[in-house]
Amino acid sequence: MTALSSSQAPALALLAESRLVPVLTIEKVADAVPLARALVAGGITMLEITLRTPAAADAARAIIAEVPEALVGLGTVTTAKDLELARSLGARFALSPGATPALLDAAAALGLPFVPGIATPSELMAAVERGFEVVKFFPAVPAGGIAALKAFAGPFPEMRFCPTGGIGEDQAAEWLALPQVVAVGGSWLAPTKLMRDGQWSEITEIARRSLAKLPR
Incomplete structure (x- = not known):
């Protein structure tokens, strides 16, 4: 096993166990812990904190410190500096919407599950060349949906995918029924309006309902 495949194995295992990954854009640090607790209460523990707001790093730090049941990673990672931030915060993994050569090289050097x-x-070929075994298919629906993912899987049957982008609660099960899909990411699990209004019990219910719809 290469160093890269060894470092990616935890990410693949986390995704396969979690199956649903909420894509969280947190506007206020004060919302981070109650949001994480709401999702954990609903049965979802793998959390992607996107680096899309000034509050993101502190939000991730707060969840890591106060919600030990949560498996926190950073999303929207686009630079080597973002990867270093993820490692310094104690994030368990990192995800990116894309993959530049510099970012792939930095991931291999740091050894953080990416x-x-x-x-x-x-x-996809560039990721395969560098030894990646699981990738995010993004934006999944605008980029061609299930038909496109099936086409990717033909030449690369061993590759595993986490489709994200345009997928909602009622579509997740269809994606997860594909053998190449280990998890699905989405923002529907924590809608912005519910976060702004502090409707944590509703987020818990969305998590429970979404998990109940998945194939066994």
């Missing part, structure tokens, strides 16, 4: 993003055959 899932790069792909949307084309060439991007």
